[in-house]
Amino acid sequence: MEVINRYITIKNHIDAVPQHSDFELRSSSLSLSLDPASDEVIVKNLYVSIDPYQLNRMKSYSSSQKSSEFAVAITPGEDIDAYGVGKVVASENPNFGKGDIVAGLLKWGEFTVVKPGGMLNKLDPMGFPLSYHVGILGFSGLTAYAGFFEICKPKKGEKVFVSAALGSVGNLVGQFAKVLGCYVVGCTGSKEKVALLKEKLGFDDAFNYREEPDLESTLQRYFPEGIDIYFDNVGGDMQEAAVSNMNINGRIAVCGVISEYTDREKRAAPSMIDVIYKRIKIQGFLAGDYLNLFGDFLSTTCDHLRTEKIQPLEDISDGVESIPSALVNLFRGQNIGKKIVRIAEE
Numbered sequence: 001m002e003v004i005n006r007y008i009t010i011k012n013h014i015d016a017v018p019q020h021s022d023f024e025l026r027s028s029s030l031s032l033s034l035d036p037a038s039d040e041v042i043v044k045n046l047y048v049s050i051d052p053y054q055l056n057r058m059k060s061y062s063s064s065q066k067s068s069e070f071a072v073a074i075t076p077g078e079d080i081d082a083y084g085v086g087k088v089v090a091s092e093n094p095n096f097g098k099g100d101i102v103a104g105l106l107k108w109g110e111f112t113v114v115k116p117g118g119m120l121n122k123l124d125p126m127g128f129p130l131s132y133h134v135g136i137l138g139f140s141g142l143t144a145y146a147g148f149f150e151i152c153k154p155k156k157g158e159k160v161f162v163s164a165a166l167g168s169v170g171n172l173v174g175q176f177a178k179v180l181g182c183y184v185v186g187c188t189g190s191k192e193k194v195a196l197l198k199e200k201l202g203f204d205d206a207f208n209y210r211e212e213p214d215l216e217s218t219l220q221r222y223f224p225e226g227i228d229i230y231f232d233n234v235g236g237d238m239q240e241a242a243v244s245n246m247n248i249n250g251r252i253a254v255c256g257v258i259s260e261y262t263d264r265e266k267r268a269a270p271s272m273i274d275v276i277y278k279r280i281k282i283q284g285f286l287a288g289d290y291l292n293l294f295g296d297f298l299s300t301t302c303d304h305l306r307t308e309k310i311q312p313l314e315d316i317s318d319g320v321e322s323i324p325s326a327l328v329n330l331f332r333g334q335n336i337g338k339k340i341v342r343i344a345e346e
């Protein structure tokens with residue numbers, strides 16, 4: 001049997017703010033009859049993750065492209081891999097059978113042919129919607145958990161600042177910090193998002209960075225006693241302002257620098273004198289290095305979801321054709337929580 005597989009690719013490298021016109025929807029026919037010796041699996045994609053780092057893969061050059069197997073460069077015209085959840089429709093791999101629900105590295109398309117050695121695991125949804133396993137119970141969740149608990153080493157009562165705080169990773173960092181008993185302030189890009197942080201997610205305070213001409217004094221206002229932990233999702237000016245406001249022995253987890261992804265010239269230049277004299281620890285990290293924590297992360301997060309100590313925040317659009325706008329809109333701040341595209345109903 002053959003099916004038509006529609007998938008998204010880039011038309012050209014993207015070295016600036018991404019636009020819809022950088023992408024194209026292609027289709028090809030795909031046989032669902034596999035060679036018995038192939039060890040391959042064909043997955044019908046159900047949900048795929050939309051993540052800012054994909055833009056760095058789409059550039060003609062980014063130093064990130066050599067950092068990890070997940071960050072390799074994407075060539076125009078080729079299909080694009082991304083984390084997702086799907087259903088096995090054909091398998092010659094003894095570990096998977098038709099009908100299995102799986103999570104792993106799929107494609108921004110309707111089907112994925114997973115080669116031997118590809119990242120694919122059977123998924124037990126544990127009573128949660130499948131989309132949760134792409135976001136809050138997937139890599140975004142692990143990023144927030146590992147970055148906050150392992151890198152920031154938080155203590156109850158500490159003062160925590162989170163940027164891109166209503167995004168996929170940021171909202172969870174803030175919620176984990178609140179459960180621990182920290183004082184949490186987030187920044188985000190609109191009045192409506194500020195209200196959601198305070199009223200829906202229980203942040204102690206929040207502000208719209210677009211309305212603040214002097215970020216250093218803004219942070220002084222929100223943290224008159226200084227910041228103990230900064231969870232950095234944006235880099236740039238915000239990182240510089242946070243460093244100026246850090247307390248002695250403060251910790252900064254550099255999770256992402258999205259404000260620098262679309263602007264080659266933009267680089268945070270935090271005061272190194274502050275870093276030294278305040279003994280600030282600044283550490284970058286990749287969630288993929290913390291798979292050893294996945295079990296702990298999953299059981300903690302599932303417990304918090306069941307007891308409603310934390311809330312899932314998802315932003316789901318439908319259909320493979322909506323993938324380009326889903327990615328483009330991340331860079332316009334138009335997502336609320338984890339951006340996911342539902343490719344097909346289960």
Ligand code: NAP
Nearest residue numbers: 143164167168169188189233255256257258259286287333
């Ligand atoms: P996200 O926060 O859900 O979406 C991106 C958000 O960033 C937007 O909603 C927007 O919200 C904000 N933003 C966009 N352009 C901006 C700019 N120029 N300046 C300031 N804010 C901007 O995305 P995510 O998946 O949770 O990722 C957040 C960060 O973590 C990214 O930098 C990403 O690359 C990084 N990350 C790292 C790892 C890792 O392993 N280290 C894993 C996952 C993600 P506003 O309304 O607030 O502007």
